[in-house]
Amino acid sequence: MTSNTEFQAWRVEDHDGDFQGAEQTLNTADLPEGDVLIRVSHSSLNYKDALSASGSKAVTRKFPHTPGIDAAGEVVESATGTPAVGSQVIVTGYDLGMNTDGGFGEYIRVPADWCVTMPDGWDARTAMIYGTAGLTAGLCVQKLLTMGAKPEQGRVAVSGASGAVGTVAVEILSNLGFEVVAISGKADKAADLKELGAAEVLGRDALAEEKKPLLKPVFANAIDTVGGTPLAELLKQILPGGSVSICGLVAGAQLNTTVMPFILRGINLLGVDSVEIPLADKAAVWHKLSGDWKCAKTEASARDIARKELDSALKAFLKGESAGKIVLDHAKA
């Protein structure tokens, strides 16, 4: 019977402050309460998973714990009937992988309203190439489009461009016909960013701190994944009526700015949350990613790993040495 099935999970234990992850055999009966039991075939690797695995209490309070904020697979039990048994679903965000056992296990049990039905013609592995980072990039693009962003208005900047969110943002915007300016601290990634569709790649000095409240406006719109000083400087360079979608804080959570770009140029600052938004909003972007917004180059460059490779892959994330999209394939030996 499925509700009493043994499965493998990469589980993190707290040994007096030393957090160690390893494969363990668990039972579906031990999973938390929930409407839907899902056999997870694939998960995705995110920085948040690395934080959870290293014991960050901001992400995970209780151990032992199975990380994995993203999961995709087949519904095997459904108390609500929707999603139906046998259907393929995507689960990202909410509490998955934080304090609810996540996608690094072969099974998860979650509320029905965490499950997005897999878009037609798509599969779990492809969805997990995008994962939360791809979903977030899509949400950032969607917010710009909702504000009326159009290619003919001018160049669109993407900061933190070589990151997981940034690369997908560059590829989607380029596919939609925007002239994308990638802003990246990694000179050695310039060729890759151009390959993804960036028309130009600028170094981080393009967003270095200036005293003036306004600078020459050179970008019609922007996606900022880094926050802090670079975001404050980006706001000063947006053309009148333009918009900036923001999602991240790697360069700082503090935003020191003036009202000048807002009241003299009428620009818009658009916050993006991929975690707690309504399921329908996530589903709309997943459908775009599986259709018009497909990122063929990102998909082609993804790398699959097995559970036994998680430890080193997550440590690389923490050291900032991770590159490209990594998919956890539970069937990989």
Ligand SMILES: NC(=O)c1ccc[n+]([C@@H]2O[C@H](COP(=O)([O-])OP(=O)(O)OC[C@H]3O[C@@H](n4cnc5c(N)ncnc54)[C@H](OP(=O)(O)O)[C@@H]3O)[C@@H](O)[C@H]2O)c1
């Ligand atoms: N709001 C949401 O729902 C949501 C969802 C997912 C992620 N996020 C957040 O979005 C941000 C980006 O996520 P990600 O997955 O793309 O992370 P990532 O893969 O680590 O990429 C972040 C990129 O930011 C740049 N960067 C790193 N440190 C920097 C610094 N000190 N100053 C300026 N730039 C720096 C780097 O790009 P370059 O070397 O190319 O400059 C790096 O590749 C993170 O803060 C993450 O927490 C938010």
